[in-house]
Amino acid sequence: MDIDRIIQGCKSGDRSCQEALVRSFAPRLLAVCRRYCKDFTLAEDVLQETFINIFKYINTYSGSGSFEGWMRRIAVTKSLEMNKRFFKVPLFSVDQEVQIGEVNIPDVYSLLGEEDLLKLIQQLPANQYLVFNMYIIEGYSHQEIAEILNIAEGTSRALLSRARANLVEKMNVFYPSFSSIAQV
């Protein structure tokens, strides 16, 4: 079943098309939810809410832009909602950006698997991890991040720079033999 037929079927409430949609995209959307929720059980609940919203608002999808991207945004929004309810992430105003100089990251880090990379970035402080996740992985702009998290755009930029500096510092700890010039 191709994606357009699935979308049309879901719009008309066809159960078989809905099931096909879930089978195709649930594992990927669960990965998105898991990146935002600390708890795996919570991530599954968020995924359920995500699909409910997808089926509810699928008629508003006009066809412009990637359908997967549209679903991912719903998953991110739901994850942040649940996160707000259960885990308070301190997003107080941060103005000062951190300047990072030239960094030469060893190629060994390019060999890391998905889980290892995820564990690496999950060691960042919660607020920095959130912004890093949304900017680097999901591809939100600082303006979009500021709107979603209800923070200033400058705060989003500052948190990202701090996240990068922290990441470099940790990588230096895990694999000391690389040089970096970072100014914190």
Next chain:
Amino acid sequence: MNLSEFEKIIQANLLNQRVDMDTDLFMQKLFEPKKEKRRYVFFWWFSGLALVGAAVLFIGFPKTDSQENIPIPTGEVVEAQVDGKAKMESITSLLQSENLSETQTSQESTSFLNSKPSVVAKKRMPGFMDKASRNESIINQANEELKSLPVLISGDQLSSELLVQRGFIDEMGVLDNKKIEAFTKPKYKIRKKVECPSFAIRKKVGFFIQPEFGLSLPQKSLEQNIPDISPVTTYRKENEKSLEGIHAGLLAGCFIGKTSFYANTGIQYSRITEKLDLTYNYTRQDTSFGIISITKSQSGDTVTVIYGDIVTEKNVQGQKIRHHYFHTWDIPLTLGYQLALGSAWNMHIEGGVLFNFRLKTTGQVLHSLQDFQPVMKNEYHMSLGLGYKAALGVEYLIKPSIGIGMQARVLGYGKTFTSPNSNFQQKYIIPGANIYLRYYFSL
């Protein structure tokens, strides 16, 4: 590689990451019909029943008009006027006049106090009536004379029928002046507020109802049960403060015989608020599981990622203010004595026992020197207890049956507010003041 390239690798790997899951089970949970939450079922049912009950009461048992519209005698005095004799004579002469014409009577109904008497002479009177001819001016004059005649509360209309019925006019059509004068000049006055003597054997008992509201200053005693002094209890004893308490109640009392002693009871609600200002400064250790090192084999084709516990220390300092609340319902049983100070002032003194029901304690209490936690059952619990109440009040009577007053009172709770398993005891004596309204009545 530089940081930007590394970030692209992160994105490429994690953007398309898939997590293994049981999609069949997930779909079963997703598509199973959810039971709609029935919220507040009891509330809506109860509200509906209350509305229906109120409608039945108001519609099924309406106030009857007869109850509402019975005119209450105002007790106004209508004194019979004295000087009617001269007018009687002129009317007599008019009625006896040969010029008086036979007239049709129209017996206009007259409201007793407001309207004026109408034309008389319904029947053809023997004697002068046969000879009478129509003369409107004489009739009008007679009407005017009749208007000035005094009337009584009895409601009798001054018409010809009345005059004949009462024997004021004889068969010949002659007015009996003496009888009219006696009729219109009563020898007694109707006074205001007629008080009939009561011969009831049963003596009336005096009661009162008293709604009240007030503030208090709870005095707390906090003591530890166990010999080892807990730093938490010590900190609470030094820093926890009782804020002003509030209370409200509805009491009812009954005077004993004809004396000024009374007994009263009712129900009262009190709330005691405890506040603790905590300043903390400590080092917190956090342990998380993550990458602790990455090694590469000598050939360069194998990367080993080592995971382990990552311990981070963080200095935490700050200030927190938290409260916890005690809610109690009391049923006092007190005896009092009321002393009248003049015609408009009373004072009273009362004392007695208090049955106390303490509800669940809410809020947060100090758990350690760093943090608070919600109140737990093993610290404070719901309980029944006994206490005492003493009060002294003064009251001003704004009406004979309504007084407004102020009262100083003290409540004492004998039982500790803490649970039996708790390692400390917390007791209260609560002095306070309240204002009240007393409505007196007797049955």
